[in-house]
Amino acid sequence: MRQSQLFTKTRKEAPKDEVSKNAELLIRGGFVHKEMAGVYSYLPLGLRVIKNIEQIIREEMNEIGGIEMKTSILQNKEIWEKTNRWDDAVVDNWFKSKLKNGGEVGLSFTNEEAYSNILKQYVSSYKDLPVYPYDFKEIFRNEVRTKSGIMRGREFYWKALYSFSKDESEHNAFYEKAKVAYQNIFKRVGIGHLTYETFASGGVFSKFSHEFQTVTPVGEDTIYLDEKSGVAINKEVLNDEVLKSLGLDREKLVEQKAIEVGNIFSLGTRFAEPFDLNYKNENGEEQLVIMGSYGIGLGRLMGTIVEVLSDENGIVWPKSIAPFRAHLVLLGSNDEAKDLAEKTYKKLIQEGIEVFFDDRDVRAGEKFADSDLIGIPTRIIVGDKTVENSSFEIKDRASGEVSQKTLEELISELK
Numbered sequence: 001m002r003q004s005q006l007f008t009k010t011r012k013e014a015p016k017d018e019v020s021k022n023a024e025l026l027i028r029g030g031f032v033h034k035e036m037a038g039v040y041s042y043l044p045l046g047l048r049v050i051k052n053i054e055q056i057i058r059e060e061m062n063e064i065g066g067i068e069m070k071t072s073i074l075q076n077k078e079i080w081e082k083t084n085r086w087d088d089a090v091v092d093n094w095f096k097s098k099l100k101n102g103g104e105v106g107l108s109f110t111n112e113e114a115y116s117n118i119l120k121q122y123v124s125s126y127k128d129l130p131v132y133p134y135d136f137k138e139i140f141r142n143e144v145r146t147k148s149g150i151m152r153g154r155e156f157y158w159k160a161l162y163s164f165s166k167d168e169s170e171h172n173a174f175y176e177k178a179k180v181a182y183q184n185i186f187k188r189v190g191i192g193h194l195t196y197e198t199f200a201s202g203g204v205f206s207k208f209s210h211e212f213q214t215v216t217p218v219g220e221d222t223i224y225l226d227e228k229s230g231v232a233i234n235k236e237v238l239n240d241e242v243l244k245s246l247g248l249d250r251e252k253l254v255e256q257k258a259i260e261v262g263n264i265f266s267l268g269t270r271f272a273e274p275f276d277l278n279y280k281n282e283n284g285e286e287q288l289v290i291m292g293s294y295g296i297g298l299g300r301l302m303g304t305i306v307e308v309l310s311d312e313n314g315i316v317w318p319k320s321i322a323p324f325r326a327h328l329v330l331l332g333s334n335d336e337a338k339d340l341a342e343k344t345y346k347k348l349i350q351e352g353i354e355v356f357f358d359d360r361d362v363r364a365g366e367k368f369a370d371s372d373l374i375g376i377p378t379r380i381i382v383g384d385k386t387v388e389n390s391s392f393e394i395k396d397r398a399s400g401e402v403s404q405k406t407l408e409e410l411i412s413e414l415k
C-alpha cells in the first residue's frame, strides 16, 4: 500500500479524554478512531493487525478441531430466560432494544445460550460428539469503566469456542489441548513471555477457570505469581486452602498487575440442563452434554501488545501481526532514487512481501517519526546513497539496529 493513498494521517496528540497508552498510540498512528468512550472503529492499519491476530487464532483453533461459524448478534429473549440470564437484575451489562412490533431483543454479551440452542438441533447421539464450534464476533457489554482504551470496550471483537463433549474425561482432554493452543496464540502474537496461565474463579461446576494474564502495570487485575514454577493465581481466588491445594508458599508469591487476555471455563451441565441438550449413549441411555467455553478478546489482545511492546517513539509490532512486514521509505526527490524506490516496491510485492511504501513528499524527519510511531518491523530506506552504493539502509524497529543489505539479501530476510 502506498502511504500517499492512505487517507489516515498520524497525529501529534490523542483526544484529551484518552488516558490509556494503547489507545493514545493507536489513535495517533491512525489504527483506530474513537467514536465514544469504550467504542472504537478500526481504520485500515488497525484492521490489518486485527486480521493477522484473527488468522493466528483461527489456525490454532482449527488445529485442535475447532469449526468456524457465525452466531447472530441480536438475541432472542426466550433462550436467555431458559438460563435465567435475561433479567437485568442478574446480568448487569446487557444492551437491549425493543422491536417495532413488540417484544425485546438483546445484543450478545456472550454466546453460551446461542450455541446450546443451535447444538440442541443437531446433537442426539454419541456419534454426534464431541464438537468444537467457534466464531469471531462483535460483543456488546454495558461496561461502567472504560479507561483502558481498546482493552475494555462497550463493543468489542472476540473469538469464542464452545466444546460439547460426551463426558468429563473427554472434556478434560480437550480443555488441556485448549490451554496449549492458547499458549501458542500468545507466543505467536509476541507476548508469550509475559502471559501466565492463571487460576481464576470457576463456577457451579468447576472450582477454577483458567485465565491468561499478561503482566503489565496498567492491568486491571491482580495476580500472584510463583516465578519459579510459572503458576499464577488471580487475587479473587487466593486463600490458604487454594494455596495448599496447589503447594504453593504465600511468601514466595509476587504480586503483579495483569490484564486478562483470555479465559477458558469448564461449564459442566450448566447450559445443557436448561436446554435439554442431551444425547443417547452406546447403551441407549440419555446423557447430558458436558460443555466448556474458550474466549479471547482480539481488541484487548491488540491493546495489550501495544501496552507491553511499545517504546518512547511509538508502537513496536511483532512481525507476526504487524500491519505490514516492511516500511519502504523514499527520501529526497532525486529521480533515480524515486525510480529505484518504485522498482523496489514492485519487486517486494512480486515476492509476496507486504510492504507499506512511504512515497509522500514530506521531510525525512517527519517520515522517520511516522515510521517509528506506526511500528512496522523493518524499515528500508531508499535515498541518494542507496543509488550510489546499490545497497539499502535497513533499520530494525525493535532493536534499532541499522545494517546495509542488497536487494537479494533483503528479500531473503523478509520472506
Ligand code: ATP
Residues within 6 Å of the ligand: 110, 141, 143, 150, 151, 152, 153, 154, 155, 156, 157, 158, 260, 261, 262, 263, 295, 296, 297, 298, 299, 300, 301
Ligand atoms: P473482565 O473481567 O476483564 O471484565 P471478563 O472476565 O468479563 O473480562 P470474559 O467473559 O471472560 O471477560 O470474556 C472473554 C474474553 O473477552 C476476556 O478474556 C477478554 O479477553 C475479552 N473481553 C472481555 N470483556 C472485554 C471488554 N469489555 N473489552 C474488550 N475485551 C473484553
Ligand code: MG
Residues within 6 Å of the ligand: 211, 260, 262, 263
Ligand atoms: Mg473472564
